[in-house]
Amino acid sequence: MTGTRSVQIAVLGTLAGLAATMGTAAETKATLPVRQVVELPVRDDPTVSFRIWLKVGSQDDPPGKEGLASLVGDVLAEGSTQRNRYEKILDLLFPLAGSYSASVSAEMTVMAGRIHKDNLERYYPLLVEAILEPAFKQEDLDRLKSQTLNYLENTLRYAGDEELGKAVLYNAIFAGTPYGHVSEGTIASVRGITLEDVRGFYQRHYTRDNVVIGIGGGYGKETLDRLRADLGRLAPGKPPEVPPPEPKPIRGRQVVIVEKDAQATAISLGFPIGVLRGSREWYALAVANSWLGEHRNSSSHLFQVLREVRGLNYGDYSYIEHFPGGGHLQMPPQNAARRRQIFEIWIRPVPNEARHFALRAALRELKLLVERGLSEPQFELTRGFLGKYVLHYAPTTMERLGYALDDRFYGVDGSHLERFRRTMGEVTLEEVNAALRRHLKVENVQIAIVTRDAKGFRDALVAEAPSPYTYPTPKPDSVLEEDRQIGTFPLGIKAEDVKIVPVGELFVK
């Protein structure tokens, strides 16, 4: 009963706070202008897709409050509203087979939901209330903070070394910038986040001038008009824009080794690149990247070298855009857009005894690509492939709506996916090779490794120790000859550039 009493007190406090907020909104009530709407009507689609985009992300987390943007998204999507407690919302959504969820990345927050048209009338108010009338209850925040802390303390550090390696890579490259923390924050910062922080962040960033409506599928004009009017009730105001991060230049090969009692070694490496989707050069670079490492695809050259020929691991890929959730996504995600991107290579866990060899193999392949460029047949095959393959990036209305919002983010005139396909018919080999030589550098690279016996590995790296790999099964002479070159490929890693971090010290503050 004590719990119930404290809940009631919290509710009263919250309502008083919100009454003031709503009063302000009512005074300036206005329908959202058309320029703040992205439409994707699909007449015969029996469902309606929503993506409500707030121009805010983890880059806006105040110092010491890392993870706040993410928690605010969670509180809205998985918390009570002034009208309904969270349990009640679950009851109301369930028979509709409807839901909504918040995704918070560095620069974007998107509240997304999809509903069958039969259920739209009952679903719509729930979605809108979640955005406009959150209750900000302490017990909701406690529950969601606990989930976030469990993710940072346990899941991210222990349950998947691949995602861990990628998080360490990004944190190292963007250290000291607003991109320098995972969107969930740090253990210390999340512990310190209060209801006041959440409410204040919401009031600053969830404003009428900071929102874009994404709507797709079989909706009618009346639904869009209603949504424009309803979201027009958000308070006015535009928070200051965070400038794009300027990561410190990487000098040489910088290595972070996460010491962990791991059965296998996960490796990620990369460096910032200065090209974004929409520019012709990006599409040219995309051809080179696809050849080297198309995500979850056997057409990836790295995949062929490390997995198909040598059986070292489950897969090896490369990226020119941030790709969170790569372990479970087959195709690129939407609404993870960023103004600063990195080139990234992801080597899935290899046997510990192959870690040195695999790292050398990956960097050697990158170096060979930069030196040689793509050949005519490689170029023709890859651009032909991409011109059709990008169709699978967004087969559903919901996914295409996500791309349409990203087009707005990147300022792409028209559709990125259509431009992607069209450019594949126009781009030349010379453009591709010029783009890869301009943007892919092998000298200055950040490397993140999750493994056991970190000191032993550091010593081997610094000493340029040969790393022959012995297969449990016979291999052709051509492979063995190439292995000899890989096993002595110079990495040029200096002792002072290797940092060892015990896994228990990651994401602490």
Add this chain to the structure above:
Amino acid sequence: MKPIASGMLLCMLMAAPSPGATVFPYKYHQETLPNGLTVLVIPMESGGLVAYWSVVRTGSRDEVEPGKSGFAHFFEHMMFRGTKKYPGPVYDRIVTAMGADANAYTTDDYTAYHLAFARESLARVVEIESDRFQNLDYAEPAFQTEAGAVYGEYRKDVTQPFFLLDEKLRDTAFDRHTYKHTTMGFEADVKAMPQAYAYSRSFFRRFYRPDNTVLVVAGDVEAKATLALVRKHYGAWERGYVPPKIVPEPPQKAERKAEVSYPGQTLPILDVAYKGDALDPGNRDFVAGLILGDLAFGSTSVLYKDLVIRQQKVEFLTASFPINRDPPLLEIAAMVKKVEDVRAVQEAIDRTIEEFQARPTDAGRLEAVKRHNKYGFLMGLDSPDAVAGSVARFVALTGGLDVIDRLYGEMDQVTPQDVVRAARKYLQPQRRTVVVLKGAQP
């Protein structure tokens, strides 16, 4: 290759009606060839996209020989190693050139090979897929190299607490039936795979047969022409499926318990599992059981609200009452915030079960679950690949699609009293296995 019209990205149409007497919203064509191959063609407007699924009705359930667990999954990898006509790299190049999204996966009951591509490529896909299913050919070194990739997949998965939990649960709950091992297989067996080349050939001969396979083709296709193509390319495939001798699990007589240690840091996980029934739309208990999982342990259940939202003792609570070819485990899993609360959480689960066994559930909630299931199924059918993927398990288990309407039709008839009966039948202590996973302390 004819390019796809550029406006296509904006005109994918999906005309699914509301749920009515029948749930599956598309008209489809079914044919069984003389060699036993079943073909399902599901035409739908999809802006030129086609999904082509080859569903082999063999999964880790069929791994009856000792030391060969994980082989169905391993074999899935081998299916990409090519034939004499189209060796692996050539097959890869063809698939790459058509810009197809191609992959495969293995479950306990079946293995699915799926491609999504532009309709212009259909004839080529039928050709290369029929070739590899009839003429797969790989040498021992390629086989051994692929075993390394499979072990890599095991290494990537084994860091997840739920993977270890599932391994322990199956091993504890089953004595004879092959659901005893995960689809990945026992680690010792995975490690020994490179030595099993001859066995792999026999695996192909016994299971990769037309009378054990269902083709599902969904999307922008014309049924008559598609069926003609399939007849032409698959007609010579010889039947010869040899059903494995799967030993039924003897009835469990008493509760079982186990603990498993996770080497990393995690909150404790409690898994309470009961032996259920195999898929049978005519078995009202089975159908009511599917609904029971949501009613008693889903996000709108009293238990969920108590443990997750109000008391906040558990990080999450989830129930999985699956659809399988043989009796599976009906699982209720909770990640508990404090190890000292594990017992209290289990007692709360027990009390919930007693409640469902004692009293009929609220009729309104029952209707809500039925509605949720139907709309959830319908909304999942939002691309050709999603349609084929949604029906894959059903065709794998029964060989056809009519089971979907039968199942949802029967679900409509379930009464509160049926739910009581299902709870009394399945959620009995002597059918139960309880596993607790604990991690290293920080």
